[in-house]
Amino acid sequence: MRLFKYLLLSLLILQGCSAQLHSSSEEFEGRAGVRELTVLYSNDEHGWMEGTEPGRGAANLLGLWHEKEGYSEDGSFLLLSGGDHWTGPAISTWFEGEGMVEVMNTMGYDATAIGNHEFDFGLDNLEQRIDQANFPYLAANIQWAASEALPSELGILAHTTMQVNDLIVGIIGLSTTDTPNTTNPINIVDLSFLEYEPVLRETVAQLEASDPDLIFVVAHVCMAALRPLAAAVADLNIDLMGGGHCNELVAERVGDTILLESGGHFRSYARAHFEYDLASNSVIAASFSAEQNEGGDSDESVAQVVANWRAETETELSAVVGFMSREYLESDDRLQRAVVESWLQIDSAADIAINNRRALRAPLSRGELTLADVVGLLPFENTVYAVELTGAEIFQVLGEGQSPFFAGLVRTENDWLLAKTGRLIEASQTYRVLINSFMYEGGAGYDAIAEFDTAGFDTEIHYRQPLVDWLIEQDSSSSQAITLP
Numbered sequence: 001m002r003l004f005k006y007l008l009l010s011l012l013i014l015q016g017c018s019a020q021l022h023s024s025s026e027e028f029e030g031r032a033g034v035r036e037l038t039v040l041y042s043n044d045e046h047g048w049m050e051g052t053e054p055g056r057g058a059a060n061l062l063g064l065w066h067e068k069e070g071y072s073e074d075g076s077f078l079l080l081s082g083g084d085h086w087t088g089p090a091i092s093t094w095f096e097g098e099g100m101v102e103v104m105n106t107m108g109y110d111a112t113a114i115g116n117h118e119f120d121f122g123l124d125n126l127e128q129r130i131d132q133a134n135f136p137y138l139a140a141n142i143q144w145a146a147s148e149a150l151p152s153e154l155g156i157l158a159h160t161t162m163q164v165n166d167l168i169v170g171i172i173g174l175s176t177t178d179t180p181n182t183t184n185p186i187n188i189v190d191l192s193f194l195e196y197e198p199v200l201r202e203t204v205a206q207l208e209a210s211d212p213d214l215i216f217v218v219a220h221v222c223m224a225a226l227r228p229l230a231a232a233v234a235d236l237n238i239d240l241m242g243g244g245h246c247n248e249l250v251a252e253r254v255g256d257t258i259l260l261e262s263g264g265h266f267r268s269y270a271r272a273h274f275e276y277d278l279a280s281n282s283v284i285a286a287s288f289s290a291e292q293n294e295g296g297d298s299d300e301s302v303a304q305v306v307a308n309w310r311a312e313t314e315t316e317l318s319a320v321v322g323f324m325s326r327e328y329l330e331s332d333d334r335l336q337r338a339v340v341e342s343w344l345q346i347d348s349a350a351d352i353a354i355n356n357r358r359a360l361r362a363p364l365s366r367g368e369l370t371l372a373d374v375v376g377l378l379p380f381e382n383t384v385y386a387v388e389l390t391g392a393e394i395f396q397v398l399g400e401g402q403s404p405f406f407a408g409l410v411r412t413e414n415d416w417l418l419a420k421t422g423r424l425i426e427a428s429q430t431y432r433v434l435i436n437s438f439m440y441e442g443g444a445g446y447d448a449i450a451e452f453d454t455a456g457f458d459t460e461i462h463y464r465q466p467l468v469d470w471l472i473e474q475d476s477s478s479s480q481a482i483t484l485p
């Protein structure tokens with residue numbers, strides 16, 4: 001399938017070159033020398049193939065693109081992504097992203113950046129996902145630390161060239177330099193993430209060999225870094241830069257470069273439309289916008305793929321993840337601690353974790369424990385957030401409301417110590433604190449947290465997943481059951 005696509009592409013490139021030669025010597029009628037191209041852009045899909053609310057999932061988005069954008073797979077379109085396809089709800093996370101790649105294959109994506117969460121299940125998994133995908137995963141700024149070579153063994157490409165409607169489009173990928181802090185560091189210990197600008201200059205120069213009409217960048221990079229980057233490389237004549245990672249909804253222009261970001265979770269998308277004059281080799285008109293996924297008629301083939309993964313997920317719920325030596329009520333301090341302690345395992349930079357007291361909703365019974373039991377214990381679609389709080393702010397959060405559960409702190413008779421270092425918690429010092437998304441949104445009366453840190457970071461890791469991983473790691477059995485400390 002993939003080979004077929006590349007053969008087709010080569011053929012199209014040959015045809016495209018001849019069309020360009022003709023355009024200089026022959027008179028075409030009307031706007032025959034003008035080629036149009038529409039880019040439809042998403043990022044931070046994070047496994048939400050079913051949508052965060054009914055009717056706004058992947059199948060509806062593709063339906064909307066058909067209806068509103070006139071999208072067809074053989075039309076003059078490029079479907080691009082800014083990365084972070086998986087890590088989110090169980091339908092994606094339990095299958096390590098396999099379902100999301102199938103969904104994006106079915107939707108017809110053409111290329112993507114590599115997000116930090118693409119590394120969440122290790123390099124072998126990323127290699128399998130890239131192999132499964134009918135579209136390339138691009139990142140020009142990732143190298144093996146030892147050899148300084150692009151990790152092409154994993155299937156990662158720095159750039160690609162596509163032929164659409166007689167236009168040659170060069171597409172370059174970038175991954176966030178923040179990746180080492182935002183995926184499990186063990187997964188990327190052998191890789192380096194290079195600064196964007198020098199890599200971009202080098203890669204655009206390499207692309208010149210294929211004489212692209214348009215140059216696009218797909219970047220898993222937040223706007224705070226992408227805007228200055230676009231300004232700094234204005235001389236490279238990059239037509240479009242798509243971002244990602246910070247879930248911003250953006251359609252704007254910096255100089256001659258259009259910047260897009262789609263929000264996230266398939267809730268919305270961004271688009272750009274180009275009119276390119278073959279005779280003068282230039283963009284003669286461009287428009288761009290950010291749009292909501294208002295929910296088009298569900299595309300049947302995508303809906304079928306999503307339904308299959310839903311069925312797989314339901315089956316998976318009966319999977320055994322451990323054995324308990326006794327029953328633990330949801331109000332049991334030991335169970336509460338096990339949950340909040342497990343969060344500290346997902347972020348080595350985190351100092352403290354805090355979970356609201358009523359977060360646990362069902363007991364774990366003695367004996368065999370299934371995924372369904374853990375879903376019952378932590379039933380909400382919450383993720384883990386990382387926030388930066390001072391010692392004084394932490395004391396305020398701990399003192400407020402319903403005395404939450406915490407990990408990473410040790411209480412002595414008169415003081416609070418940081419478990420990691422054994423040092424006193426200082427009122428003015430800043431600490432990295434993991435909480436759940438419900439708390440960050442002000443749930444259970446925790447409005448102050450988002451005021452203390454307005455830029456809280458959504459790890460996108462489900463708040464249930466670290467406990468599931470911890471339970472599996474215990475390798476328990478009916479004779480070696482888990483007793484919580």
Ligand SMILES: [Zn+2]
Nearest residue numbers: 084115116245
């Ligand atoms: Zn990201």
